[in-house]
Amino acid sequence: MATIVYGHPDCLTHVTPPGHPECLDRLHAVERGLAHLPVIRSEAPTAPEDEVLRCHPPAYLAKVRRALPTEGWVALDGDTILSPGSLNAALRAVGGITAAVDAVMAGQAQNAFVAARPPGHHAETATAMGFCLFGTVAIAARRLLDHHGLTRVAIVDFDVHHGNGTQDLLWDEARILFASTHQMPLYPGTGSAAETGAHRNILNHPLRPGTGSAAMRAAYDAHILPALDAYAPEFLLISAGFDAHEADPLASLAWQTEDYAWLTHRLCDVADAHAHGRIVSTLEGGYDLPALQASVAAHVGVLEERGR
């Protein structure tokens, strides 16, 4: 078995204004992090619109398409930007994650990582938000249920920001467990432990600013990992944001690069115990470029090691 990494140059055509943290240089940093790993590289296909419609109404997709500029930028909100290539990039991100779950389900790989942008976990049903257009990880989860016939899919979101979009898209989905750690208070303001979903299918574990390695590992050991083990998912999806790193400019947790390796090992343990090792991870945030490079190398390095 192997690890496949999905990406596409179209993801570099989603261009944000100078100084915007969600910049295309992030993908260059990710590529540097992946450069020396013995993973299989694969092109992310363009998702057909039907994949997006698993989680978003047609009117929203049409609104994004209509809003695309022919040059320069338009802002959908204070921080979510469209450039002429943004829709193609977002459809590559969705296509990458759907191809990844298909490949892992088919046994072509043990696990996979999707190195695409824009990210997805803030996009709500009909609202672009927080640099995100489409709920990529939620779309993948729904594909696992409705196309592949699974009945228990878990999503772990370790981005420093709460995945409000994933939560919104899957609030009423009893066949999915969405588990998130995130800094609180912080954008987008959601993610309290009291938000549990319509079927107690959401587990939010907010972390205080300054939470470092020991407390982060303790939180996973005490709350997230036991919940995952109890749920016994048939497939594990990861919203892999690396902005909880101490060096990140957008937040103030104090995770270290090695914490991403530790956490990836623990998530592989869950997948090995319940899901035949099946994991697909997708890039969310991470805005300090050297930290992003090192953290992606640590995360995907463990996926590759465990996927052999």
Ligand SMILES: [Zn+2]
């Ligand atoms: Zn984030």
